[in-house]
Amino acid sequence: MKKYDVVIIGGGHNGLVCAAYLARAGKRVLVLERRSRVGGAALSEEVFPGFRFSVFSYVVSLLRPEIIRELELPRHGLHILPLESTLTPLREGGKAGDYLAQWNDHDRNRRELARHSLRDAEAYDEFGLELHQMARLIKPILAVAPPDPASLHPRELLDLARLARMFARIEKKKFNTLWKLLTMSSADYLDTWFETEALKATKSASGIIGTMLGPRSPGTAYVLLHHYMGELDGVFRAWGFAKGGNGSVSAAIASAARGFGAEIRTSAPVEKVWVENARAKGVVLEGGEEVRAHTVVSGADPRRTFLGLVGEKHLPGEFVESIRRFKFRGASAKVNLALGEAPNFTCMPGPGPHLRGAVSISPSVAYLEQAYDDAKYGEISRRPYMDIVIPSMLDPAMAPPGKHVMSIFVQYAPYRLNGGWTDARREALGDAVIDTLAEYAPNIRSALLHRQVVTPADIERVVGLSEGNIFQGELSLQQMFFLRPAPAWSRYRTPVEGLWQCGSGTHPGGGVMGASGRNAALALLGERA
Ligand SMILES: Cc1cc2nc3c(=O)[nH]c(=O)nc-3n(C[C@H](O)[C@H](O)[C@H](O)COP(=O)(O)OP(=O)(O)OC[C@H]3O[C@@H](n4cnc5c(N)ncnc54)[C@H](O)[C@@H]3O)c2cc1C
Numbered sequence: 001m002k003k004y005d006v007v008i009i010g011g012g013h014n015g016l017v018c019a020a021y022l023a024r025a026g027k028r029v030l031v032l033e034r035r036s037r038v039g040g041a042a043l044s045e046e047v048f049p050g051f052r053f054s055v056f057s058y059v060v061s062l063l064r065p066e067i068i069r070e071l072e073l074p075r076h077g078l079h080i081l082p083l084e085s086t087l088t089p090l091r092e093g094g095k096a097g098d099y100l101a102q103w104n105d106h107d108r109n110r111r112e113l114a115r116h117s118l119r120d121a122e123a124y125d126e127f128g129l130e131l132h133q134m135a136r137l138i139k140p141i142l143a144v145a146p147p148d149p150a151s152l153h154p155r156e157l158l159d160l161a162r163l164a165r166m167f168a169r170i171e172k173k174k175f176n177t178l179w180k181l182l183t184m185s186s187a188d189y190l191d192t193w194f195e196t197e198a199l200k201a202t203k204s205a206s207g208i209i210g211t212m213l214g215p216r217s218p219g220t221a222y223v224l225l226h227h228y229m230g231e232l233d234g235v236f237r238a239w240g241f242a243k244g245g246n247g248s249v250s251a252a253i254a255s256a257a258r259g260f261g262a263e264i265r266t267s268a269p270v271e272k273v274w275v276e277n278a279r280a281k282g283v284v285l286e287g288g289e290e291v292r293a294h295t296v297v298s299g300a301d302p303r304r305t306f307l308g309l310v311g312e313k314h315l316p317g318e319f320v321e322s323i324r325r326f327k328f329r330g331a332s333a334k335v336n337l338a339l340g341e342a343p344n345f346t347c348m349p350g351p352g353p354h355l356r357g358a359v360s361i362s363p364s365v366a367y368l369e370q371a372y373d374d375a376k377y378g379e380i381s382r383r384p385y386m387d388i389v390i391p392s393m394l395d396p397a398m399a400p401p402g403k404h405v406m407s408i409f410v411q412y413a414p415y416r417l418n419g420g421w422t423d424a425r426r427e428a429l430g431d432a433v434i435d436t437l438a439e440y441a442p443n444i445r446s447a448l449l450h451r452q453v454v455t456p457a458d459i460e461r462v463v464g465l466s467e468g469n470i471f472q473g474e475l476s477l478q479q480m481f482f483l484r485p486a487p488a489w490s491r492y493r494t495p496v497e498g499l500w501q502c503g504s505g506t507h508p509g510g511g512v513m514g515a516s517g518r519n520a521a522l523a524l525l526g527e528r529a
Pocket residue numbers: 009010011012013014015032033034035038039040041042055056057058059060061062268269270271299300301304309332333334409459462463464465469470471472502503504505509510511512513
């Protein structure tokens with residue numbers, strides 16, 4: 001039997017990042033992915049002949065720049081194309097009419113905001129500066145293994161002291177702002193800055209992504225900040241599209257990992273972690289094959305890892321309780337459309353740069369909160385929040401000539417739907433999306449060639465994300481930092497000797513970020529970021 005230094009369960013992008021860093025350090029590494037291809041939720045697929053989609057995650061911003069640099073991802077094919085704008089179409093008196101556009105170009109953006117509110121145009125730069133400063137404060141924390149405040153271990157005490165020094169240097173005003181962002185709702189936070197409804201709604205939408213919370217729920221301001229921490233080429237909060245779709249992010253990381261000598265096996269589902277005398281000895285694949293390794297690292301989410309692959313009998317009761325209580329509550333869905341022609345938005349007709357950016361169906365905070373109200377009571381939002389991109393506008397290879405692919409991120413579609421998810425409910429979700437979109441881009445029905453509707457139940461079944469939660473567990477304050485995924489186990493180790501974790505269910509959480517994979521590898525190697 002071949003023995004590895006490290007076997008990694010799951011070829012999601014974090015598992016691949018972890019593999020690349022460990023192989024770079026000279027470890028003999030094997031990645032085992034249950035699906036026929038790597039990538040997890042960062043995957044491109046030709047769903048309909050000639051039409052390629054980022055089936056699940058679809059835009060990039062959070063991927064840590066140090067990972068791009070250290071793994072030389074552009075050399076392995078990573079090419080990110082920036083999105084130019086965000087268009088929020090509006091409806092007045094039941095009819096599509098005006099819009100709010102946010103452009104990358106500063107002066108154009110300011111003119112557009114001033115058209116809606118001079119006050120908001122004045123406040124915008126200061127708002128951007130505040131979030132920029134907050135993102136800079138948080139940024140170093142993304143790369144640390146969170147110390148346990150209750151631990152007396154010298155290394156953890158040292159790390160706590162380092163963090164305390166970092167926080168002690170923060171000016172009082174900035175600390176107060178950070179505290180507000182950790183505790184407020186995104187809508188309340190934005191109310192302190194702006195008066196234009198569409199601006200507040202579109203910005204606060206960043207705070208609800210991936211969570212079963214509404215824009216008025218406390219804690220969502222932090223999710224908003226999480227989405228501001230991305231940067232492209234050093235520009236904070238810039239979002240882009242990976243040429244070839246998000247699968248090419250995973251492919252580039254996999255290529256880097258292989259380049260350092262890691263082996264990657266697909267169609268290799270792990271049935272269980274092989275534990276003997278409270279120590280991980282390797283894994284057992286479905287079908288009975290045993291793979292021995294000195295260390296096992298799981299990139300699957302905490303519920304799947306501990307309650308599924310390890311088994312409660314190998315774990316302390318208190319830990320099992322924490323993992324059982326870890327909240328998933330998937331609320332997001334995806335609708336991917338193959339189109340015979342580009343959408344034509346009534347508020348900004350014809351082609352134009354707005355089609356090379358995002359389109360956000362978020363006309364007001366009340367609209368988003370009502371979408372949440374439906375979900376709160378177990379129903380699909382009748383009028384959902386949607387974040388739309390048209391990747392073929394930036395990368396024509398995604399669709400046949402003259403045709404387009406449209407990617408629609410949708411909330412809310414609660415995992416715990418009244419009556420459960422069936423084919424009919426999946427189609428009802430698809431219909432709610434098309435009906436809503438048609439109010440703003442009426443040609444969508446005639447342009448539609450095919451549609452793929454991905455519910456939270458599909459996300460769970462296909463990617464393996466429990467309850468379809470896109471972040472491997474909600475990004476709420478009670479399950480972040482030293483509490484992610486469980487108190488005392490936030491430093492990528494687990495209660496089973498020789499078993500580690502590297503997925504988004506660990507600090508700093510979800511998104512195509514790679515931070516968990518890198519942090520886990522560095523912790524395992526005994527290095528600091
Ligand atoms: C619909 C949707 C839209 C999203 N949109 C965005 C976006 O636009 N931008 C963004 O930054 N983030 C987005 N996200 C979030 C982001 O994609 C995820 O947080 C991230 O990809 C998770 O990566 P991961 O490597 O931690 O885990 P995963 O991607 O969940 O990878 C885990 C891997 O483990 C494998 N696995 C599980 N069990 C086993 C087993 N027993 N044996 C072997 N393999 C196993 C799975 O098959 C999977 O490949 C989105 C997610 C979804 C679902």
